Amino acid sequence: MPTIVEKRVLTPITKLFRVEAPLIARSARPGQFLIVRVREGGERIPLTIADYDAATGLVTIVVQEVGATTRRLGALEPGETILDMVGPLGNAIELAPGGHVVGVGGGFGSAALLCLMRALRRRGDHTTIVMGARRADLLLLVDELRAVCDHLELCTDDGSVGFKGFVTQRLQQLIDGDSPRRPDHVVAIGPMPMMRAVAETTRPTGIPTLVSMDPVMIDGTGMCGGCRITVGGEVKFACVDGPCFDAHRVDFDEAMRRTKMYVREQEAALQRLETEGICHAG
Amino acid sequence: MPVKRANKTPMPERPAGIRSHDFREVNEGYSLAHAAFEAERCLRCQDPVCIEGCPVGIPIPDFIHAVAAGDLPGAARQLREANPLPAICGRVCPQESQCEMLCHMVKRFRPVAIGHLERYVADWERMETPLPEPRTPTRAEKIAVIGAGPAGLVCAGELARLGYAVTVYEALHAPGGVLRYGIPEFRLPKEILDWEIEVLRRLGVEIVCNVIIGKTLTLDALFDDYGFAAVFVGTGAGLPAFLGIPGENLNGVFSANEFLTRINLMRAYDFPAADTPLKVGRRVAVIGAGNTAMDAIRSAMRMGAEEALIVYRRSEKEMSARVEEYHHAIEEGVQFNWLTNPIEILGDKEGWVTGLKCQRMRLGEPDASGRARPVPIEGSEFVLPVDNVVLAIGTTPNPLLIKTASGLETTRRGCLVAEETTGQTSRRRIYAGGDAVTGAATVILAAGAGKRAARAIHADLSGEH
Ligand SMILES: Cc1cc2nc3c(=O)[nH]c(=O)nc-3n(C[C@H](O)[C@H](O)[C@H](O)COP(=O)(O)OP(=O)(O)OC[C@H]3O[C@@H](n4cnc5c(N)ncnc54)[C@H](O)[C@@H]3O)c2cc1C
Ligand SMILES: Cc1cc2nc3c(=O)[nH]c(=O)nc-3n(C[C@H](O)[C@H](O)[C@H](O)COP(=O)(O)OP(=O)(O)OC[C@H]3O[C@@H](n4cnc5c(N)ncnc54)[C@H](O)[C@@H]3O)c2cc1C
Ligand code: SF4
Numbered sequence: 154m155p156t157i158v159e160k161r162v163l164t165p166i167t168k169l170f171r172v173e174a175p176l177i178a179r180s181a182r183p184g185q186f187l188i189v190r191v192r193e194g195g196e197r198i199p200l201t202i203a204d205y206d207a208a209t210g211l212v213t214i215v216v217q218e219v220g221a222t223t224r225r226l227g228a229l230e231p232g233e234t235i236l237d238m239v240g241p242l243g244n245a246i247e248l249a250p251g252g253h254v255v256g257v258g259g260g261f262g263s264a265a266l267l268c269l270m271r272a273l274r275r276r277g278d279h280t281t282i283v284m285g286a287r288r289a290d291l292l293l294l295v296d297e298l299r300a301v302c303d304h305l306e307l308c309t310d311d312g313s314v315g316f317k318g319f320v321t322q323r324l325q326q327l328i329d330g331d332s333p334r335r336p337d338h339v340v341a342i343g344p345m346p347m348m349r350a351v352a353e354t355t356r357p358t359g360i361p362t363l364v365s366m367d368p369v370m371i372d373g374t375g376m377c378g379g380c381r382i383t384v385g386g387e388v389k390f391a392c393v394d395g396p397c398f399d400a401h402r403v404d405f406d407e408a409m410r411r412t413k414m415y416v417r418e419q420e421a422a423l424q425r426l427e428t429e430g431i432c433h434a435g
Numbered sequence: 436m437p438v439k440r441a442n443k444t445p446m447p448e449r450p451a452g453i454r455s456h457d458f459r460e461v462n463e464g465y466s467l468a469h470a471a472f473e474a475e476r477c478l479r480c481q482d483p484v485c486i487e488g489c490p491v492g493i494p495i496p497d498f499i500h501a502v503a504a505g506d507l508p509g510a511a512r513q514l515r516e517a518n519p520l521p522a523i524c525g526r527v528c529p530q531e532s533q534c535e536m537l538c539h540m541v542k543r544f545r546p547v548a549i550g551h552l553e554r555y556v557a558d559w560e561r562m563e564t565p566l567p568e569p570r571t572p573t574r575a576e577k578i579a580v581i582g583a584g585p586a587g588l589v590c591a592g593e594l595a596r597l598g599y600a601v602t603v604y605e606a607l608h609a610p611g612g613v614l615r616y617g618i619p620e621f622r623l624p625k626e627i628l629d630w631e632i633e634v635l636r637r638l639g640v641e642i643v644c645n646v647i648i649g650k651t652l653t654l655d656a657l658f659d660d661y662g663f664a665a666v667f668v669g670t671g672a673g674l675p676a677f678l679g680i681p682g683e684n685l686n687g688v689f690s691a692n693e694f695l696t697r698i699n700l701m702r703a704y705d706f707p708a709a710d711t712p713l714k715v716g717r718r719v720a721v722i723g724a725g726n727t728a729m730d731a732i733r734s735a736m737r738m739g740a741e742e743a744l745i746v747y748r749r750s751e752k753e754m755s756a757r758v759e760e761y762h763h764a765i766e767e768g769v770q771f772n773w774l775t776n777p778i779e780i781l782g783d784k785e786g787w788v789t790g791l792k793c794q795r796m797r798l799g800e801p802d803a804s805g806r807a808r809p810v811p812i813e814g815s816e817f818v819l820p821v822d823n824v825v826l827a828i829g830t831t832p833n834p835l836l837i838k839t840a841s842g843l844e845t846t847r848r849g850c851l852v853a854e855e856t857t858g859q860t861s862r863r864r865i866y867a868g869g870d871a872v873t874g875a876a877t878v879i880l881a882a883g884a885g886k887r888a889a890r891a892i893h894a895d896l897s898g899e900h
């Protein structure tokens with residue numbers, strides 16, 4: 154079973170784990186994800202592979218606690234194991250080399266830019282990360298992300314750090330600005346409303362834009378079809394055809410509606426967790 | 436001496452009104468008296484054609500004779516030599532189109548209840564005999580099996596009995612394939628599957644879950660880095676088909692695989708004690724009329740649906756479900772809409788399903804499969820008000836593994852090409868069987884293919900036959 158070797162609390166609800174998973178660390182590529190289960194009877198939840206190192210066999214995941222399963226995961230400590238972990242799933246992000254790539258990150262999505270931007274910069278791409286959060290203390294992994302790209306742009310809603318405003322406003326400035334800072338590719342990873350806003354920002358100029366879709370999943374292997382989304386009028390399974398898709402062709406309305414399918418049940422699960430507490434044995 | 440009785444000894448079953456609200460097994464199983472009584476009906480024919488109807492050639496009259504003589508250990512041994520999964524096949528084989536269809540009794544009476552007897556003997560064995568002593572491999576060669584469905588599990592068991600060190604890699608977090616995630620508890624209690632898997636572990640088979648060959652490890656790595664001498668591919672046909680009609684992505688529309696996986700593998704019936712939910716509305720329509728469709732609609736009832744509808748574009752005659760499941764579904768109150776073709780799923784403003792628009796069909800000329808082709812009746816459109824639509828219209832092999840492995844020949848439909856008697860694929864030392872080769876078929880065909888491939892692998896590696 155994958156053992157947690159390191160845990161860092163990034164924000165009150167966001168935790169980073171480094172986990173021993175040598176097979177996954179060896180085959181992972183930027184853009185892929187894995188699926189974990191944290192207890193018997195537990196849900197299978199997908200998490201992006203934020204970073205990996207074949208040499209040490211460690212995989213990094215960053216978890217934002219939004220419901221029962223992510224809360225249970227967030228409560229685990231170094232030395233404990235994760236019941237099930239399978240991956241890497243989905244396809245790696247493929248971009249034509251040599252351009253200026255702007256990675257836009259929000260929430261846990263910023264962490265997913267770690268391995269991607271490092272790999273792109275290593276092969277000689279020009280790289281910028283635009284990361285946003287409501288306040289300075291909600292920005293994740295600032296030092297780590299600064300180290301893997303050429304420019305790190307921070308955005309906060311209240312202007313407490315960096316640019317005052319949304320990531321899309323800063324992205325718009327880059328698009329409107331001088332040529333070397335203009336993006337040739339945009340990759341957006343974060344909450345769906347943010348990814349949709351990025352898609353609308355780049356649509357008028359047609360800058361190729363990828364978004365990493367996070368629909369509800371079960372198996373992650375193409376077996377259930379629960380993760381289906383519509384891209385360019387065609388039905389795709391996000392787990393095997395994605396998770397990254399052409400942002401300008403994704404049907405966000407449908408995707409966002411589908412993620413709300415179990416809102417009431419999710420609240421029930423959370424309430425139950427709150428009344429019973431997290432039992433480490435179970 | 437055989438005793439002439441026209442009818443099968445009935446299988447004791449739980450009353451429809453009670454069982455349709457829980458997931459406990461419908462059939463209660465024969466008692467020893469039932470089994471002995473039924474075994475007496477077998478004529479012990481000179482030419483036991485029933486055996487020809489069994490894909491693995493169980494010596495049917497011999498095992499039934501042993502039951503009649505009270506020799507249950509003997510019956511169990513004979514069964515297991517031919518079929519490594521008797522408790523499962525006794526429950527889920529489509530007997531009416533296999534062994535029991537050919538039984539001589541059918542000419543004038545009802546056939547001998549071969550399936551019920553097989554189930555009885557296998558259950559007796561599970562309850563009354565100890566698990567085998569743990570064993571370790573005696574041969575140096577290691578063999579990898581990909582997929583822990585019936586094909587893979589049977590292949591692994593046979594190879595372990597021959598002394599090989601076998602590792603089974605399974606993509607999901609629990610072994611069993613469709614037996615785990617597809618076929619519900621009320622037809623196949625998971626306890627039986629768990630017991631069979633424990634037997635395999637004791638034979639020395641190692642089962643490694645959460646490994647996807649083609650993602651976590653490549654097929655080539657199994658040979659080059661792990662030193663496996665041969666590989667058996669039993670990855671099944673897990674990819675669900677959709678109809679491509681408008682409204683299929685509305686909230687409340689599921690593939691049968693998703694619907695059943697949430698219930699069986701993830702235990703949604705235990706929500707919120709188990710974490711995975713499944714929202715089942717008051718009226719549920721399942722499209723299709725195979726075993727998967729019956730399992731989905733009967734599961735929907737057990738999850739609380741008040742009205743359960745099967746929608747099928749052909750007629751009762753073309754339905755592929757086991758007759759027993761069909762009868763049980765009728766008893767439980769499932770409504771059947773034959774010659775009804777779904778053309779659109781309707782939804783409300785929030786994107787939830789509200790209805791299924793259908794069209795009446797009539798039967799026309801036979802098509803390529805020899806079945807009468809359904810033809811739409813003009814102007815016959817109507818709407819069934821429903822809260823959920825579940826699609827059970829078939830599955831095809833998952834391309835995950837094949838896409839990443841070179842030199843594996845496939846058919847147009849994505850099935851692996853393999854020799855029927857050996858499972859040999861287009862690549863040396865790679866064998867395949869089960870749904871991955873045949874497309875969606877049956878448990879006993881998958882088990883038979885796994886067994887034949889194990890023998891062929893042994894012949895290939897040792898030169899012995
Ligand atoms: C490809 C992919 C990559 C992801 N990467 C990350 C990541 O790196 N870090 C992170 O914190 N989160 C990530 N997520 C989202 C994460 O999977 C969900 O937050 C998690 O499943 C919520 O489970 P829960 O029980 O805690 O909350 P719930 O109460 O079950 O749900 C809360 C929210 O999560 C969504 N959700 C619920 N179940 C699933 C499921 N099985 N699959 C997907 N979404 C679901 C719900 O629609 C809802 O919006 C990713 C999702 C996908 C599909
Ligand atoms: C709902 C339902 C009801 C059915 N009812 C009946 C019935 O009553 N009677 C009957 O005879 N048949 C029935 N069938 C059909 C029967 O279950 C299948 O024919 C049989 O299970 C096929 O066995 P298999 O071993 O080939 O594949 P599967 O059972 O599909 O198992 C394949 C396994 O391989 C794993 N896998 C796939 N790809 C990989 C990979 N790349 N790496 C690692 N693991 C992988 C899968 O996760 C799965 O566990 C039913 C099928 C369904 C879906
Ligand atoms: S395995 Fe299936 S076909 Fe063979 S005898 Fe048993 S029930 Fe009949």
Ligand code: SF4
Nearest residue numbers: 477478480485538539
């Ligand atoms: S054909 Fe029927 S009666 Fe004859 S041996 Fe087989 S099971 Fe018995």
Ligand code: FES
Nearest residue numbers: 373375377378392
């Ligand atoms: S998660 Fe099941 S098909 Fe994608």
